[in-house]
Amino acid sequence: MSNIYQAMAEVMRDVEAIGKDQKNQQQGFKFRGIDDVYNAVHPIFAKHGVFTVPTLLAERTEERQTRNGGNLIYRILTMKYTFFASDGSNVEAVVIGEGMDSGDKGANKGMAIAHKYALLQTLCIPTEDMVDPDSETQETSTRKPTGTPSNVVRQDVQQKPERQPKPEPTTPPYDPAKAFLPKVASTTKAIITDANLIIPGLFSVRRAWNHILEICSGDKQVAKGLFEQFGAPTSDEITYDIYKAVFNAIKSPAEEPEGPELFIDDEIPFEASGAIA
Structure with missing residues (x-):
């Protein structure tokens, strides 16, 4: 049996949750930075003898403008990351990384993004520690209905008249x-x-x-x-x-x-x- 499968399973068992502790200053969302991922998985990879090798499969470059009229280089990279074990056995993960920069760092950013998601998705790294189900007990109460009851007619809404079915044509007796x-x-x-x-x-x-x-x-x-x-x-x-x-x-x-x-x-x-x- 190839060592890579056992090694990857042990890495997944040892890796801990990586929270979304960093914040995007422009759009305000939280994310897990590449450094956070490296800091979490590097010692575990070293412990189990696993390392990754990147391979660029395809890339596309576009030029875009900022709101102020500046120039941005937009790079889209298709990357393959091969996870090796000590016996040479390996598994591969193909991901896409995108990066924008006004200088020459667009490709670097795309590679960092691709590597981060290759690690996160291959190892299924959670964003927070699992909570033990016995650690808390929720008290339940009678569920109160929300919204307008179906049998109550709102006064502020104009009610459409009900459509009356058309009477079926009747055939007169044959004469x-x-x-x-x-x-x-x-x-x-x-x-x-x-x-x-x-x-x-x-x-x-x-x-x-x-x-x-x-x-x-x-x-x-x-x-x-x-x-x-x-x-x-x-x-x-x-x-x-x-x-x-x-x-x-x-x-x-x-x-x-x-x-x-x-x-x-x-x-x-x-x-x-x-x-x-």
Whole structure:
């Protein structure tokens, strides 16, 4: 077994927490400085025979301006740090370091940042010591709700009226007596020609029904009523002559529909023989 894995485990066991004791003067946040990390891990690395070797993998340089118009050199470095043990076994950590400087220290700052985070992340160094769970006991109390209760209407907020659901459209009861030809004449006059008529060789009950239904703008009640008026109260009784008579009647409607007396008592005439719609 390679010594590096055992050595790194021992380093992690011995290293102590490193607090964020330094403060960024420009933005006010606290951080752990590179010197704090070195001071914490160097004696432990020496104790267990571990050391690191840096390797620059890639770098990018940009020029930026300060608020006062000054020039800054911005360096972005991709660094590989190899952790070696005494037998030559090793593990690697690849990190990115960024640094800005008005002179020639941008790369140095980027390397320091990269090394610091390679150590922190590889060794999982905590920011503060763990607190023993038995060292304190929290007394609990009834939790009080915060905010506005859901059942209380705030007076200072204008309440939007509740949206009422739209009433579902209701289909009136089927009345074949109202399925007069003038109802569809106005919508079919512009599209009906002799060429629309299905020729006898292509006739079928379903094709005839679909054709008349299309002419009636999809209104099944009207289409059923028309077939009834010309002698086909059920789909089994639709013939080519009846289909042709319905078609011609739609093309040239009379004031009152001609044909047999309507089947008023049959509310859904086509369902008796296996409705075609």
